[in-house]
Amino acid sequence: MSLGFTIVKRLAHMVFVMFGISVLVFLIFFATPGADPAARIAGRNASPQTVALIRKEFGLDKPLPVQYLRMMDRLVIRRDLTSYVNLGEKVVPTIFRAAPVTLSLVFGAAVIWIVFSILVGVLAAAFKDRTLDRLLMILSLIGISIPVFWLGEVVNLVSQGLLHNTWLFSWVPPLGYVPLHRDPALWFKSLVLPWFTLALAFIGIYGRVLRANIVEAMQEDYIRLARAKGLPEAQVLIRHALRCSMIAIFTLFGLDFGALVGGGALLTEVVFGLPGVGYLTYQALTNLDLPMIMATVTYASFFVVSANAMVDILYSVFDPRVRND
């Protein structure tokens, strides 16, 4: 099977998954009692006539498949779909405005978690079964176990509350996002704590995975060869064992990064008041704003599915055996 065919197959797969997700979200919404969008748009105590007119105006009196197609047409093709809650707010441009916030958050956090997880993984592997290893692994486990929204609230409580007026945290700006082009220094300052908060759990996971991979790699023949050649231990560890162990990490990274850019950083964004895609998803879910839910879910599934596809395609580029599956 050619590489081109694999790519086409993956893309078709991707479209199918996104279609399935959007249909599912659509149906769940309409199956929820108390969620009637016409009643919500019409407002409290509206007369039945007004509700009926709104239902007609928004096309909510049409059969569900028709409503679905109309909504997807406005979302994907015409891109003029507007919110049911903030009437008149076009959802597609709103998501595009929110994307840089999410990207800033996720990129920064990704740099931090990659750097720190390599540090943790290498140090733990180098000091295998010694105190430092144990300590790092325990810390990683703690990092993985702390829920990100709790950590974020505690970080805020300390940096914005208890110690805000001390030298330690007086530099922390008010919660929120400052665009990079407006004030790079403030952009950085307002994102430092969210970055670390979001990165912590990933440092824990990646650190532990990396350590396990390095420890396994250290048993391999090529490491024995490297040692036999007389290379110093540090070089063996970094140049040989680490390099091979990074492959698993990058697979993981591709998937996590895709999910986070797609809105998976929702809790971090909400806690730190960052108006990114995750925050939009959260708002849409709490307000039962169907168009926004559809848009953010489609956007998220696009990133998750395409990150998956990317990883698969890269695999098949590097490993022809995969293409025959």
Add this chain to the structure above:
Amino acid sequence: MKTPKIASIALAAMSVVGGLSAPAIAQAAVKGHYGGTLRMVASAAAGTLDPQINYTLRFWQILPMFYDGLVGFEKAGGKAAFKIVPDLATSMPKITNSGKTYIFTLRKDIKFSNGQPVTVQAVRHSFVRLFKVLNPNVGTWYDVIAGGRHCVKSPSTCTLPGVAIDPKTNTVTFHLRHPDAEFLDQLAVPFGSILPANTPDKDMGTVYIPGTGAYMVKKYEPSTEMVMVRNPYFRQWSKLAQPKGYPNKIVYRFGLTPNAQVTAVENNQYDWMYNPIPLDRLQQIAAQYKSRLEIHPLLAFWYAPMNTRMKPFNNLDARLAVSYAINRADLVKLFGGPALATPTCQILPPGMAGYKPYCLFTKNPGTKWTAPDMAKAMMYMKKSGMAGQKVTIITQNADPNHAVGIYLQSVLDKLGFNAKVKGISSNLQFTYIQNSNNHVQISVTVWYQDYPAPSDFLKVLFGCTSFHPGSDNSINISAFCNDKIQKQMDAAEILSIKHPKQADKMWTKIDQQITDLAPAAPLFNPKHVDFVSARLHHFVFSGQTYFVPDLAWVH
């Protein structure tokens, strides 16, 4: 009006501050307070900016800064906030034809923020537009205008003959189908805003429509912020209706959690927060920043509607048993103590026209609730024959609403029902409990006034006309309909036009009659807590719109 819940609050003892908190100071000193930027924060925006459509407290609080009606509520604290004063009209209307004709004379030389003059044509267009943009209340309020019924049915062909204008004399005449005591209230709320004659007949959403108010909207992005600046064409014509406003600029930021809002106001990064202070923060805030807290009573009540058309509460004795058994002091504790709530056993809240203290569901019935009467409750329970019946209490999944539900469960179990609590998303619960298809037996909810009229509680919540089977929009949650009481309410509304005092007496009686039939168990009247920054002074609380941003000093 229904607004998001007031958070449960745990304050031990705090005195209630009423009216204005700022000292009266000399006029000269006041002048020094013009200027500066007021920074407000909320967890989210509240939808469309169109004043003829938006029906949320969050934006009704700011819309009066951008728009004026022919009349308006006085921008002031205390009782004055409920007073209707002339705004774009030169004086209060001349009412003739036994209350069916209202004649307003429009002020001259007032301009919209785009420079266009305010004309009688604009007034007429605004009222026709109400119907064309499907205002939530056209079928319940504004269809009283002659031709309004046709407009509700067929907005596209709406001409609204009931609004006549005369450009020569600059007058606008409203012809009503029947006298309506609340017509002026309905003109004074933001729905009655006068917009330019060329405003499109569709919901303008996030686009600002030019208005006559002291401020205009420079930017509105629901996911981030709203920026308000002074309207260059504004000159003050009525300090009561549309004052010049102190801050030069007002920024309303959206997207911080209530917890983060508290911290931000604490750090003076924002001057005022919209959302209620979370329970776990209030004690700390009350201890540390007592002078920066403002507590005011609301025209509102928490209640447990009981479905009068479904077992077991289609039985009057079962409803009475519940009403007698509830210990309202326990509920007040759940809400944060006596500083933040007062027990009630009637529908009308204190301060409302027609309110006369009345409490039947207590030991020693009289004017005040003292303690539950379990003996009487058990007697009614036995009489009802409903013991052992299964009852599901529908609450929101967040406290204090959920906590109130859990408490009610214990009361119902004690009475002999087999009760359970089902908590559903706070955003769904209010529409869910209205729809008769969901077969809700009893629930917990709150009602806040739209405008200070007793009918807004009695007729809206318990009138036959506000029950719509199978609709998410059926505010008569108890599905209560009593022809005799309905007739009295209709009569009281008409009477109040000419003889408001006599009508108030009628409303007092109606309040008692509905209370006696217990379609809902009234629980308590809540109070509102605001937390402000150290630099914010002259905090004005209007019972109508709550915090008045344009009157705050930040300079």
